[in-house]
Amino acid sequence: MARNTAGLLTPAQRHLVTRFGYGVDATLAEDVRRAGGASAWFELQLTRPGAFPDGAAEGVRRWWPDLDRGPAELWKRQVEEVRGGWEVMEDYGRWLLVRRIRTRRPVLEKMAEFWEAMLHVPVSGDAQFTWRVDYGDTVRRHALGRFDELLAATTTHPAMLIFLSGATSTKRAPNENLGRELLELHTLGTGNYDEDDVKASARILTGHHVDLWETWKASYVEEDHYRGRVKVRGFSAKNAKADGRRVTEEYLHYLAHHPDTAHHVCERLATKFVRDDPPQSLVRRLAKVYLRNDTAIVPVLQALVASKEFRTSAGDKLRDPSEDVVATYRALGVEVGRPRSGDSGANAILWQASGLGLSPHAWPRPDGTPVRNDVWASPARALGSMSMHWSMAGGWWPTAELDYRTPSAWVPAKKPIRFADLVDEVSRDLLHRPASKHLVETACLATGCGRKEKIDREHGLYQWGFPRLLAAVLDSPDHLAC
Amino acid sequence: MTTDQFQTSCGCSDYDEARTALSRRALIGTALAGGAIALGPSLGGSGPRAYAVTGRPATRLANPAGSVLVLLSLRGAADGLSLVVPHADPTYYAARPRIAVPRESLLAQDAMFGLHPALAPLLPMWEAGTLAAVHATGMATPNRSHFAAMEAIEDAAPGSTARNGWLNRLLGELPGVSPLQGTAMGNQVPTSLFGTNPAFVVGRVDNAKVAGTEEDGRRLASLKHAWKGTGPMSRAVRDAISGAETFGAARDLPAGQPATAYPGSGLGKALSDVSRIVRSGVGAEVITVDQGDWDMHTDAGTVEWGEMKRNAGDLAASIAAFFADLGPAADRVTLVTLSEFGRRVKENDDYGTDHGFGNVMFVAGAGVRGGRYYGSWPGLANSLDSDLLVTTDYRSVLTEVVTRRFGVSVAQVFPGFAPQAVGVMA
Numbered sequence: 001m002a003r004n005t006a007g008l009l010t011p012a013q014r015h016l017v018t019r020f021g022y023g024v025d026a027t028l029a030e031d032v033r034r035a036g037g038a039s040a041w042f043e044l045q046l047t048r049p050g051a052f053p054d055g056a057a058e059g060v061r062r063w064w065p066d067l068d069r070g071p072a073e074l075w076k077r078q079v080e081e082v083r084g085g086w087e088v089m090e091d092y093g094r095w096l097l098v099r100r101i102r103t104r105r106p107v108l109e110k111m112a113e114f115w116e117a118m119l120h121v122p123v124s125g126d127a128q129f130t131w132r133v134d135y136g137d138t139v140r141r142h143a144l145g146r147f148d149e150l151l152a153a154t155t156t157h158p159a160m161l162i163f164l165s166g167a168t169s170t171k172r173a174p175n176e177n178l179g180r181e182l183l184e185l186h187t188l189g190t191g192n193y194d195e196d197d198v199k200a201s202a203r204i205l206t207g208h209h210v211d212l213w214e215t216w217k218a219s220y221v222e223e224d225h226y227r228g229r230v231k232v233r234g235f236s237a238k239n240a241k242a243d244g245r246r247v248t249e250e251y252l253h254y255l256a257h258h259p260d261t262a263h264h265v266c267e268r269l270a271t272k273f274v275r276d277d278p279p280q281s282l283v284r285r286l287a288k289v290y291l292r293n294d295t296a297i298v299p300v301l302q303a304l305v306a307s308k309e310f311r312t313s314a315g316d317k318l319r320d321p322s323e324d325v326v327a328t329y330r331a332l333g334v335e336v337g338r339p340r341s342g343d344s345g346a347n348a349i350l351w352q353a354s355g356l357g358l359s360p361h362a363w364p365r366p367d368g369t370p371v372r373n374d375v376w377a378s379p380a381r382a383l384g385s386m387s388m389h390w391s392m393a394g395g396w397w398p399t400a401e402l403d404y405r406t407p408s409a410w411v412p413a414k415k416p417i418r419f420a421d422l423v424d425e426v427s428r429d430l431l432h433r434p435a436s437k438h439l440v441e442t443a444c445l446a447t448g449c450g451r452k453e454k455i456d457r458e459h460g461l462y463q464w465g466f467p468r469l470l471a472a473v474l475d476s477p478d479h480l481a482c
Numbered sequence: 483m484t485t486d487q488f489q490t491s492c493g494c495s496d497y498d499e500a501r502t503a504l505s506r507r508a509l510i511g512t513a514l515a516g517g518a519i520a521l522g523p524s525l526g527g528s529g530p531r532a533y534a535v536t537g538r539p540a541t542r543l544a545n546p547a548g549s550v551l552v553l554l555s556l557r558g559a560a561d562g563l564s565l566v567v568p569h570a571d572p573t574y575y576a577a578r579p580r581i582a583v584p585r586e587s588l589l590a591q592d593a594m595f596g597l598h599p600a601l602a603p604l605l606p607m608w609e610a611g612t613l614a615a616v617h618a619t620g621m622a623t624p625n626r627s628h629f630a631a632m633e634a635i636e637d638a639a640p641g642s643t644a645r646n647g648w649l650n651r652l653l654g655e656l657p658g659v660s661p662l663q664g665t666a667m668g669n670q671v672p673t674s675l676f677g678t679n680p681a682f683v684v685g686r687v688d689n690a691k692v693a694g695t696e697e698d699g700r701r702l703a704s705l706k707h708a709w710k711g712t713g714p715m716s717r718a719v720r721d722a723i724s725g726a727e728t729f730g731a732a733r734d735l736p737a738g739q740p741a742t743a744y745p746g747s748g749l750g751k752a753l754s755d756v757s758r759i760v761r762s763g764v765g766a767e768v769i770t771v772d773q774g775d776w777d778m779h780t781d782a783g784t785v786e787w788g789e790m791k792r793n794a795g796d797l798a799a800s801i802a803a804f805f806a807d808l809g810p811a812a813d814r815v816t817l818v819t820l821s822e823f824g825r826r827v828k829e830n831d832d833y834g835t836d837h838g839f840g841n842v843m844f845v846a847g848a849g850v851r852g853g854r855y856y857g858s859w860p861g862l863a864n865s866l867d868s869d870l871l872v873t874t875d876y877r878s879v880l881t882e883v884v885t886r887r888f889g890v891s892v893a894q895v896f897p898g899f900a901p902q903a904v905g906v907m908a
């Protein structure tokens with residue numbers, strides 16, 4: 001990867017593409033410049049992501065062929081001990097991480113990640129692994145579309161039905177799991193429904209079936225569907241037919257368009273992309289846009305980015321574990337090659353994310369990967385991040401099928417460079433911003449070098465101390481916050 | 483891999499084996515990663531040695547004979563009616579035709595209750611009088627949202643908007659000074675420990691160190707400088723540094739090999755680490771541990787198969803191994819189990835139960851008047867909605883533990899709460 005030495009984006013531009021991306025590298029900066037600025041880039045990312053050729057990211061899928069096998073085949077291979085479902089799920093997490101490192105369509109990627117976390121089906125579960133990749137692909141197709149269509153596609157998706165017990169729920173004693181979390185986590189939000197709503201919600205969803213442990217085919221079983229009047233908040237249906245799929249559709253459409261859902265969805269968006277505890281005035285504004293546009297997602301994101309609250313939030317969000325790992329690869333310009341063994345970087349990257357506290361979509365609870373900082377601002381996370389930054393800065397682990405840059409990328413061959421200038425070069429390259437005075441001081445402490453000390457290729461810093469400098473930059477708030 | 487997992491599973495044993503293999507493999511992978519990082523070449527000798535070599539502070543428990551509280555959270559809402567079965571309440575068997583635990587299989591029976599047979603590893607503690615159960619416990623009003631209920635039960639200060647968990651408030655009442663005084667096993671600070679007093683979080687004891695600080699103090703000095711601010715991450719970095727420094731004695735202590743071995747589960751590993759922390763005397767007085775997978779909407783199963791059998795067996799074997807492993811330190815340690823809510827009385831159509839209300843709490847170890855069941859039994863009803871009603875506020879149980887073991891005032895830990903006498907603690 002080329003060094004990121006071209007002119008820097010302005011701080012406002014950097015803020016937008018950092019918050020909605022995975023770290024600014026030379027390619028991204030060039031994409032922004034070519035689009036005519038960050039706003040134009042964002043608009044293109046939202047409306048025509050295909051304008052950014054993404055072959056390097058698309059091709060990665062072929063590295064893990066199990067991602068494209070169907071549920072029955074995956075299950076057969078698990079039963080016959082060819083390959084466990086958990087291994088396929090590990091591949092899924094790896095694919096996502098490497099894709100995020102390489103993609104030139106980060107906004108689509110980021111929104112797919114956002115919805116997959118909100119409408120959460122954990123990868124580290126049981127039976128749902130059979131359908132889990134298809135679930136992610138489904139979310140991705142709707143990631144910049146309309147929430148009502150996204151909700152319809154996810155709620156009755158076999159992976160969701162399996163995870164939240166909808167796949168086997170029947171009218172005899174309806175299972176409340178999916179009906180409840182649909183209301184609490186996916187639409188209206190906590191406190192906006194009562195226990196009768198939960199029961200009716202569960203009744204509406206009976207009939208959707210997955211043939212567990214056998215063919216894994218999804219079907220609709222009319223004799224399992226509860227018939228009779230159902231009411232959830234303002235939604236009411238006679239629900240007299242044996243086939244309740246139409247009622248399910250109407251119910252989900254109703255929920256998607258409910259003002260409480262608008263508020264719930266927009267609050268999560270603002271928490272993720274603006275800041276923790278976003279102002280309620282902003283959430284209300286976004287909810288209006290959501291409802292006015294028939295649950296379309298793009299206008300909401302446009303309004304969010306145009307808000308004063310967004311513009312003034314630079315640096316307010318802490319990167320979560322996966323974001324930290326991906327941003328570190330991008331910052332260091334580490335080239336990830338096709339894996340040839342379990343220890344290959346493209347495989348080991350998953351352990352790096354879990355070492356920081358969480359690999360992609362492995363959050364064990366139905367509420368999905370948290371979007372608030374405080375969950376990730378823990379000592380365990382800090383120790384994990386420092387460990388990962390240290391090993392990556394030195395290029396010590398992982399090493400297989402990875403290409404790290406060496407100090408010669410920064411220290412000129414002929415003329416020595418002042419240490420403070422070197423820190424600035426590294427900062428511009430890794431973080432796409434000039435080194436602050438604070439960062440230079442930090443780097444001096446980390447390396448023992450003075451600001452004016454001349455660094456050449458004979459210097460100890462170049463010879464064996466360079467990881468200390470890189471780690472100091474990666475450990476800093478300038479890298480961990482975005 | 484976190485132990486905090488909700489469940490969705492079949493009852494088939496093949497698949498359960500595959501799941502176990504998953505956890506095992508994931509942990510091996512993580513361990514491999516940790517080992518590989520440690521192989522990085524030394525950076526010693528570069529530049530001036532301007533900073534002192536990082537020492538290991540002599541911080542120890544203020545009182546080496548002091549009490550330790552282990553709060554074990556059963557995440558996902560455990561079914562207390564399966565763990566401690568009210569066999570003399572006929573409604574129990576009527577409401578659960580398929581998943582009720584048969585009376586003849588129950589352990590430690592009295593006239594009303596008996597333990598799930600998978601809890602057999604705990605029978606010696608029960609008979610020795612160091613394990614008790616308090617039934618029909620919970621919050622004052624039902625809250626069937628996992629997430630809202632966890633927040634409420636761990637914050638334990640209804641009406642207060644301060645984000646201070648009850649264990650964090652307890653820390654404020656304790657005289658100790660160790661940065662590890664409040665320690666959570668896992669990756670995140672749980673609500674119970676969240677607040678103004680520092681809390682350390684650790685996944686595995688062996689990983690609780692700052693990479694790259696072996697040679698000199700430069701990396702620590704630069705980290706402290708970089709994170710001088712007041713934000714949550716600044717605090718986390720500083721807590722990580724001071725905690726990891728103090729943690730050395732626990733890292734140096736090998737894992738115990740109790741006569742009853744720890745299960746290979748996440749809970750078994752976590753409690754094995756808790757034992758190291760306690761025995762090493764690094765000053766941890768309040769420790770939180772999670773066991774997940776209790777959200778059994780499907781396949782809770784029967785005494786022959788299912789998630790209940792598996793999870794209860796893991797819980798019992800882990801706790802039994804933990805107290806055996808503690809050795810003489812067991813005299814200082816009290817363990818309490820808590821779940822965000824219980825399950826409904828009636829089983830659903832999937833060999834499971836939906837979200838309910840009242841639950842059972844176990845209290846084990848130091849100071850426990852064990853070998854018996856506590857609480858007032860409200861009787862069960864058999865309808866779609868019926869719950870085990872709460873007759874003992876969970877805070878009354880916790881109050882006895884913290885006042886008897888730590889000698890603190892309940893007013894600070896549970897503001898505005900008037901506890902009722904339970905009698906479970908001596």
